[in-house]
Amino acid sequence: MGRTDYCGRISPAAVGATVTVAGWVHRRRDHGGLIFIDLRDRTGLVQVVVSPDAAEAFATADAVRPEWVVSATGPVAERPEGMANPDLATGAVEVRATHLTVWSRAETPPVSPADGAAVDERVRLKHRYLDLRRPELLKNFVLRDRVVFAVRRWMHAHEFLDVETPTLGRSTPEGARDFLVPSRLQPGHVYALPQSPQVWKQLLMVGGVDRYYQIVKVFRDEALRSDRQPEFTQIDVETSFLSQSQILDLMEDMVRSVFQEALGVTLPPWPRLTHAEALAQYGTDKPDLRAGPPLVDLTAVGQQVGALELPEAASWVGIVVEDAALSRKQLDALVEQARALGAPGLWWIRRTPEGVRTNAGRALADGGAGRLADAAVLGRDGLLLVMAGPMGVVNRHAGAMRLAVAAQLGRAASGFHFLWVTDFPLFEWSADEDRWTSAHHPFTMPNPSDLVLLATDPGAARSQAYDVVLNGVELASGSLRIYDPDLQAQIFSVLGLTPAETASKFGYLLDAFRFGPPPHGGIAFGLDRLVMLMAGAESLREVIAFPKTHTGSDPLMGSPAPADPGQWAELRLTPWGPDLPQRSS
RNA sequence: GGAGGCGUGGUGUAGCUGGCCUAACACACAUGCCUGUCACGCAUGAGAUCACGGGUUCGAAUCCCGUCGCCUCCGCCA
Numbered sequence: 094m095g096r097t098d099y100c101g102r103i104s105p106a107a108v109g110a111t112v113t114v115a116g117w118v119h120r121r122r123d124h125g126g127l128i129f130i131d132l133r134d135r136t137g138l139v140q141v142v143v144s145p146d147a148a149e150a151f152a153t154a155d156a157v158r159p160e161w162v163v164s165a166t167g168p169v170a171e172r173p174e175g176m177a178n179p180d181l182a183t184g185a186v187e188v189r190a191t192h193l194t195v196w197s198r199a200e201t202p203p204v205s206p207a208d209g210a211a212v213d214e215r216v217r218l219k220h221r222y223l224d225l226r227r228p229e230l231l232k233n234f235v236l237r238d239r240v241v242f243a244v245r246r247w248m249h250a251h252e253f254l255d256v257e258t259p260t261l262g263r264s265t266p267e268g269a270r271d272f273l274v275p276s277r278l279q280p281g282h283v284y285a286l287p288q289s290p291q292v293w294k295q296l297l298m299v300g301g302v303d304r305y306y307q308i309v310k311v312f313r314d315e316a317l318r319s320d321r322q323p324e325f326t327q328i329d330v331e332t333s334f335l336s337q338s339q340i341l342d343l344m345e346d347m348v349r350s351v352f353q354e355a356l357g358v359t360l361p362p363w364p365r366l367t368h369a370e371a372l373a374q375y376g377t378d379k380p381d382l383r384a385g386p387p388l389v390d391l392t393a394v395g396q397q398v399g400a401l402e403l404p405e406a407a408s409w410v411g412i413v414v415e416d417a418a419l420s421r422k423q424l425d426a427l428v429e430q431a432r433a434l435g436a437p438g439l440w441w442i443r444r445t446p447e448g449v450r451t452n453a454g455r456a457l458a459d460g461g462a463g464r465l466a467d468a469a470v471l472g473r474d475g476l477l478l479v480m481a482g483p484m485g486v487v488n489r490h491a492g493a494m495r496l497a498v499a500a501q502l503g504r505a506a507s508g509f510h511f512l513w514v515t516d517f518p519l520f521e522w523s524a525d526e527d528r529w530t531s532a533h534h535p536f537t538m539p540n541p542s543d544l545v546l547l548a549t550d551p552g553a554a555r556s557q558a559y560d561v562v563l564n565g566v567e568l569a570s571g572s573l574r575i576y577d578p579d580l581q582a583q584i585f586s587v588l589g590l591t592p593a594e595t596a597s598k599f600g601y602l603l604d605a606f607r608f609g610p611p612p613h614g615g616i617a618f619g620l621d622r623l624v625m626l627m628a629g630a631e632s633l634r635e636v637i638a639f640p641k642t643h644t645g646s647d648p649l650m651g652s653p654a655p656a657d658p659g660q661w662a663e664l665r666l667t668p669w670g671p672d673l674p675q676r677s678s
Numbered sequence: 679g680g681a682g683g684c685g686u687g688g689u690g691u692a693g694c695u696g697g698c699c700u701a702a703c704a705c706a707c708a709u710g711c712c713u714g715u716c717a718c719g720c721a722u723g724a725g726a727u728c729a730c731g732g733g734u735u736c737g738a739a740u741c742c743c744g745u746c747g748c749c750u751c752c753g754c755c756a
Contacts, residue, residue, distance in 0.1 A: 124719090125712035140716070159706085178716055201688055201707055207717085208705075212689060215748050268756035288756080315755040316679095521756095534756040570756090643749065 094196075096164065101137020103183050107169040114139055114188060115164035115196075117226060118157055119207050128154040132165060132188075133206070135231060140178075140187040141165045150193040159207060160199035160223075165190040214634075219648040221639055233636045237624045239355035241308060244328055247350045251343070253306040253330070258293035260286060260310070265598060266590065267535055269313035272323070280665040286312035289617055291534060292602055294331040295574055298613040299605045305331045308620060319632040320566070320622060323645050328623075330571070331615030337557055337573055340614055341365070341513055344561070344569070348618075352509065356627055360509060367516040368555075372485075376410070376492020378517070381565025382510035384499035386413055388491050394468040395481055398461030406481035410491040411469045414498055417476035423501055428452070430497050431480065436490040442466050442477040453479070496565070509626070511563050516540065519556040520587065528589040533558040535584055536602075538573040538614070544580075551587050561618070563626055571616025578606040 096115045103112065116134035123129075128151065130141040143154035143165075150165075157163060167190040178184030203219075204212050206226035217224045224230055248255070264271045264285035271285040287293075289311050297305045307329045314323060332340060345363055352358045364382075371378050374387035388410050395409025419427075424441050431439035440453040442462045451462040471477045478498065480491045519539050520529040529551050531537060539547065540555040547554060558572035575581045581603060585595045595603070624636040634640040641647055661667060 120716075120718095122715050122718050123712085124715065127713040127715080129715055129718085131716070138716095142714080144713075173714070176714055176716090181716075184716085203688055205689070205706070208689080213685085213748070216689080218748095265756095269754085291756090313755060316753080318755090319750075321755070531756050537756085642747090644747085646747090648747090 094164065099136040100132050100134045100139040101182060103139045103169055103186055103188065105171065105185050108171050108186060109168060111166065111168050112188060113164055113166040114141070116162070117199075117206070118159050118161045118163060121154075121157060121159065123155070130154060130157065130163070130165070130190075132163070133226075133228075137182055137228070139183045140172075140181070141167075141190050141193075142187050143190045143193060147191050147193075150190050153193040153195060154190070157193075157195065158199065159205070160202050160226075161195060162197035162199070164194050164196065166192040215642070215648050218634075218640070218642060221649050225638065230635065233624065233628045233630060234638065236355060236628050237620075237636055240351055240620070240624055240627065243351040243354040244306075244308065244347070246354070247347050248306045251304070251347075253304040254302055255307055256297055256302060256305050257307065258287070258290040258297075258309070262287050262293075263598075265292075266594070267531055267588070269315050272312045272314045275664045275666055277663050288313050289327060290329055291536065294329060294615060295536065295602070295610075295613065296605055298331055298333045298574075299608065299610045301611075302331075303333045303611075305329075305615075317641070317643050317645060319634075320625070322621065322633050322637060323641055325633070325637075326620040328569075328618040328620050329615070330617065331613060333611040333613045335614065337515075337559065337614065340571070340573075340616065341515075341559060344571075344616055345511075345513075348511070348561070352627070358509065360511060363511040363513055363561075365513040365515060368514055368518065369516065371514050372488055376488040376490070376495065377565075378514055378560065379562045379565055379567045380492075380512065380514075381496060381499070382512060383508060383564060384496050388488065388495065389413055389469045391465055391468055391479065394464055395479070398458045398464055406483075406487075408484045408487045409465075409479065409481045410487050411465065412478040412480075412491055412495050412498060413469050413471060414476040414478070414502070415472055416474060417498075417502065419476060419498075419501065424452070427478070427494065427497060427501065431490065431494055434490050434493055436480055436487075436494075437482060438480075439494065440479040442471070442479060444471055444473055444475050509563060511561065511568075514560045514562055515558075516555045517558040517560070518552065519543070519554040519558075520551045522552060529587050531584075531588065532556065533570065533572050535588060536572075536574045536581070538575050539580075539584075547583055547587060557614070559616070561616075563623075566622060566626060567619075568622055568626070569616050569618040571614065573612070573614035576606055576610040576612055578603045581606065 094115065096113050098107070098112045098114055100114050100116055103114065114132055114134070116132045119131040119133035119138055121128065121130050126145060128143045130143065131138045132141050143150050145151045165188055167188050169186050170189050172185060172187055202223050203216050204223040206223060261274060261284035264273065264283065269288050271288065274284040274286065276282045276284060290307060290309060294305050309327055309329055310324050311327050312324050315321070317323060330344065335343070349360045352360050366374070366380070368378055371380055373390070374380070376388060391409040391411045395406065428439045440451060440456070442449060442451040442453065442465055444466060449463045449466060453462055465479055466477050469477050478494060480487050480494065482490070518532050519537060521532045523530045533556060538557045540557055543554040556572060558570070560567055561569035575584065582595065585599070621633050621636055625633055628636060630636055639647065639649065646653065
């Protein structure tokens with residue numbers, strides 16, 4: 094074999110040298126008396142020219158087809174006058190092959206790495222190895238490697254220890270549905286794959302590790318989306334003896350260093366918003382800061398000018414869009430979208446040289462539209478969207494409309510806009526289960542000043558939990574943890590876990606906390622999402638080498654697959670159910 | 679658990695208000711010609727039981743029902 098150089102790295106400096114390049118035939122252009130082969134490897138393309146002077150190589154080049162694996166040996170030459178290709182990194186040079194060797198042939202590929210055309214997802218996944226040859230896809234994995242390397246470099250420099258935790262663990266209540274693994278040695282018992290190494294990393298803190306991180310696969314058996322896979326990778330972090338603001342500063346520094354190293358992008362400091370502020374200003378706990386200014390609270394003026402249709406509206410919210418060139422048709426579409434969200438409606442108010450124009454009509458008192466525009470400090474040619482209704486719900490709807498307007502305007506496209514969201518509520522009420530559930534997870538430390546609320550008003554208690562949000566996507570989530578067994582028991586009790594259940598399911602953790610647990614806290618980043626956003630990709634599938642489909646299957650290996658009767662027997666299990674799924678292919 | 683979209687040669691699509699479809703177009707593929715192309719060009723050709731099953735009809739890619747698969751969204755995802 095004996096490759097000497099990567100295709101994409103042949104440069105004018107190599108002119109005159111004899112090289113051997115190897116890879117896949119990207120394209121072949123046969124001129125009868127002269128054959129050009131674009132040869133592709135991980136680094137890119139280089140043009141190989143084969144002339145009839147090299148008779149044997151020429152005969153080989155004549156037979157070669159796309160995606161065959163070949164190597165070419167010959168001198169690097171500058172291309173003739175006027176023949177350079179400025180669109181190709183190696184476009185100034187070419188390899189004049191004296192020898193050409195075929196190492197593998199290829200059938201006509203169902204996914205053409207040279208075309209890069211949109212191909213059906215199941216075809217791409219079934220032949221993922223062909224899809225991966227596409228330079229557009231491969232570059233995502235180059236980036237992913239750079240990100241992981243930058244993370245590890247930073248972690249090592251800051252004395253974080255990479256400690257592995259088990260993949261076979263124990264199912265816990267709360268949170269996502271677990272993937273279960275039946276035990277053969279202990280029939281009827283199961284392991285659970287981790288939703289996160291949460292408890293393990295807390296036990297590592299009790300074990301004195303002090304600073305832990307792990308780039309680790311985690312598993313959640315929930316419905317999938319373009320940004321959710323059943324197994325995904327976290328950058329999992331835990332520290333001892335640090336305050337919340339120290340942890341936030343550290344993690345922000347880590348991400349900043351990763352962006353600098355992997356992407357050459359310098360991030361500004363991240364804004365910090367409390368959960369309550371995020372809801373008030375953006376109507377969501379994961380604001381997209383690219384989508385224009387915050388919402389404006391118009392409740393005071395709104396209640397004065399009144400809405401004949403909504404006399405009892407407790408909350409009025411405005412979305413200010415400066416310089417909005419939206420047509421009447423687009424405005425109508427926005428009103429429709431608002432209705433689709435379940436909002437009673439949407440009023441637009443526009444300042445024009447001729448005065449204020451609005452679709453609110455007689456719903457507002459005379460001059461009401463103008464007063465709302467004044468209150469929102471609406472500039473010339475500005476557009477104000479107003480929504481009114483019950484407290485809370487209005488903000489959520491307005492937050493969604495804020496994004497809809499940005500999408501309509503084609504804004505919110507570029508840049509990396511991070512922020513911290515802090516002070517999440519400790520609990521959320523689950524109507525389904527008729528009980529309090531943890532907003533983050535049951536080990537989250539309450540805000541010390543809200544401890545009294547645990548017994549009286551759990552819904553009002555804030556936690557010391559925080560999220561990292563990037564461009565409207567939840568990228569990381571973390572908290573300070575409880576390390577007092579009594580407090581932990583109190584939280585379990587609010588969650589409706591009986592002492593017996595607690596002892597059975599979390600006894601090991603409460604035990605550990607009896608032996609000197611340090612104050613600790615941490616965070617977990619979604620690595621796949623991070624790389625997806627850094628790569629500008631639309632789906633997690635673009636940054637995972639062998640992803641699952643929307644229904645959790647892998648068309649390449651054909652998983653999940655039925656188990657043999659013998660395998661079921663060993664596990665002492667029987668597939669059960671009215672009708673097990675039929676398979677078509 | 680729910681809603682929507684899609685499934686036609688290797689790939690991407692058209693056809694889908696039933697008969698003109700013996701299924702069209704582009705790319706890819708095969709054969710031939712061509713010594714400076716780079717999405718090379720030119721000519722000729724092969725390749726599809728229209729996802730699967732059932733139904734309606736004289737007649738189904740087209741209409742109806744079901745199944746499977748893929749995508750997107752809501753619920754869900756501590």
